[in-house]
Amino acid sequence: MNVKEFDVEKIRNDFPILKRSIRDKPLIYLDNAATTQKPKQVIDALIRYYEYHNANIHRAAHTLSEESTKAYEDAREKVAKFINADKEEIIFVRNATEAINLVAYTWARVNIKEGDRIVITEFEHHSNIVPWQLLAKEKGALLEYIRIDDEGMLIIDDLHNLISKNNVKMLSFSQMSNVLGSIAPAREIIKYAHEHNITTLLDGAQSVPHMPVDVKELDCDFMAFSAHKMLGPTGVGVLYAKRSYLESMPPFLGGGDMIKEVHKYDTRWNDLPWKYEAGTPNIADVISFGSAIDYLLEVGMENIHNYEQRLTKYALEKLSSIKGLEIYGTFDVKKRGGIVSFNLGDIHPHDLATILDEDGIAIRSGHHCAQPLMDKLNVAATSRASFYLYNTKEEIDALVNSLERARMIFRI
């Protein structure tokens, strides 16, 4: 399927919630960086599981358990293929936050010592800041930030300087900023880090849902992302880790399913990937996440990325025409995704979001869990519109009209 055949009306028909009205206006959902809507295929998979297959997985000999085990492990295989990993390298957790914490509490806790450095960037989400702060404080390690330039892109010279310092053990960064939409040149950054023997974690929460991501090509050691930001259900996150890391790291949570044998004072860990999945996992949601991946592959990640680039270009052009509206981040759509942050005059983002809601438009307002970035931009908060495959140019026109209405109300 090429870009011309991208049939947004057909896609929209798959999403029951898009038929909803908000305050008698058709819902215009532009908060996709927070969570995306779900197609009926994903909702049906969830219902089907509970109505027909529900059983706990692994180690039971009855039919239902065999079926749900197979469906759960099939979903793992779909996720693995989706990012070009092996299925043993896919660990299901609750969300991207938990995936990053898993690395901080296992690999990093063993390998990072007093005086070591952990490098992150100024455009990280709190989920890729706070776990490293906790670890740095516990170990007496140093946390350092790669700065961003006025366009919201990482300053590569800064990266080179920081990485060539002594004792840098870990580089953890977002492939796409959840506020500015900036896309980091991940492959080059990771290559450079590896030349300095630095372990890399890629936060793919905003990139994996919106563009093709191949972990073998990127060569990242770890990658984290969340199902609910890519048409899947809430409560499922993925940690990808290279097999060599998973083999040498200590387990995260202890309990059932992550063991091979338990004796009174000693335990042998289960094989990969189950060594990192203690207790009954989120079976139903993992299985319906598999349906979300089927859906995305059917449309095609390259098509989704191209379509969103066109939408973003259109949105940036239209939004620029609004008097008093300031957009943060680059205007070069080749370097960014479909996340647009802005402020309109002296209207606080919460007031703006309230006005837009009256027109049925859902945007996010606030610090977007990126307070260090807000400080850097020298704002308390921003408004953020973020797009996905079901959004349209007409919806962006409606956003622009509603922003003009807000401008009238506030007399800007």
Next chain:
Amino acid sequence: MGTSDIYREIILDYYRNPRNYGKIDDADVVIKDSNPLCGDEIEMHIKFKDGKISDIKFNGKGCAISQASASMLTEIVMKKSIDEVRKIGKNDILESLGLQNLGPARIKCALLSLKTFKLALYSYLANNMNKEDQELKDEASKLF
């Protein structure tokens, strides 16, 4: 409630030209509170004399509703006795804002200043008058 009703001239006027904005250098009590959900912040400075509020100022950052309501609150309580102002409830604030039908997310913006004010009164009574006014503290925590 429609937005055109929320963002009336009076709210915008108090947002852009807040009355009693600033600090009091020799305040008897200074209390800051915030709404962690949205990051709105209000700091109240109050000076008391003869059981009355002799001066009050606020500063902070946040949306039009939070800043306008704080400014209006300072006008309502200025020069009034402690007994009088400790009875002020959320309906008094919402009425003066003209915003009785705010939704659950935005009502917190309107009540942050009242919460901060009640905590300031509690703090003054406890520290300067040796009076633990538990009721006042409970009322503050019940606002949101």
